[in-house]
Amino acid sequence: MVLNAKNFPYISVLPAVILAFIAYKFINQIDVLLNGISFIVSILVPIIWAAIIAYLLNPMMKVFEKHFKMKRTVAILCVYLLVIFLLTGVLTIIIPRIVNSVFEIVKEFPSYAETATLWYQKRLVDIQSLEKLANTYNLSLESFSNFDFQEQLQSLADNLQTFALGLGQAIFDFTSGVFKFIMGLVISVYLLKDKENFNKESKRMMRAYLGPRRAESLIELGREIDSVLSKYLIGKTIDSLIIGMICFAGLTILGVKYAVLLSFIIGLTNMIPFFGPFIGAVPAIILTLFHSPIQALWVAIFVLLLQQLDGYIIGPKILGDSVGMSPFWIIIAIIVGGGLFGVMGMLLGVPMLAVVRKLNEKYVTRKISQQDINNL
Secondary structure, three states: OOOOOOOOOOHHHHHHHHHHHHHHHHHHOHHHHHHHHHHHHHHHHHHHHHHHHHHHHHHHHHHHHHHOOOOHHHHHHHHHHHHHHHHHHHHHHHHHHHHHHHHHHHHOHHHHHHHHHHHHHHHHHHHHHHHHHHHHOOOOOHHHHOOOHHHHHHHHHHHHHHHHHOHHHHHHHHHHHHHHHHHHHHHHHHHHHOHHHHHHHHHHHHHHHHOHHHHHHHHHHHHHHHHHHHHHHHHHHHHHHHHHHHHHHHHHHOOOOOHHHHHHHHHHHOOOOOOHHHHHHHHHHHHHHHHOHHHHHHHHHHHHHHHHHHHHHHHHHHHOOOOOOOHHHHHHHHHHHHHHHHHHHHHHHHHHHHHHHHHHHHHHHHHHHHHHHHHO
């Protein structure tokens, strides 16, 4: 008997049943799959680092090759000597000061807690004097008065102690990460040296497995991502370095404690468009507030002015119109990217949406052109 829809009326739904069963088994085993992917990624971390490093250093290598007429090997040597020099400076000058600042903050936390407790107790005295006024408007301040501020501070102190106990594991993970990063640095040399061969082989494999048409579409997508992402990340990194240095100079002039740590945080969060400087300003203002409320006010004003300087002068000069999007779409990209992928999504959401918009614009233009031709 022949298997067909006439003899077996339900055979047409069989593929859907099989797919549903496969999807069910897949969902049930998703944890195993994710653990397997995580294990594979952990093994490939040095290669991933190598690809990222090679991608970021490639523009610098091109500068040495084109403007200084250097051969590939000499250009790579100059680039890595420059990178090693910068990393040595960061590891020997900046990182120790940041670490010392963190330990000093943890050490001084009890005094910060005491200052906050005294402030809270003074506010309770003020609340007692306002009770008559509150009763006049049928308001209740009892919930605020009964709030156990000391208990909350003790809970925060316990969390800090837990953090300190886990510092050993963090140091081990950091050391392991540094080792993998160094391995990636070494591998990236070979990626840069033979980048043309790698590109050529990658394109051949894509054409062989995907076909010429799909391969060309994928290559075009890669070009668009590279065009937007490289300009955006390199420009934003330079912008954030400048903001970090200006911030350090300003905080030092204001006499702010932990100027290196706070400038590092503000410079790092500046990589996130719009909201980054304000996110970085929060710890700067809070820590300064414990030493001097007036100084904290000056810090807040300084960070606000710095954000305006970056938004209207420094950022546009360096980045130009690299993403080609209005502030509305940039904010949407940050919110959606942050909601889906956290901090990394906030950082990469803007260039990724810019790529999608560019591809969509090309598709729409091509479809309209085809319709115009058909209407002739």
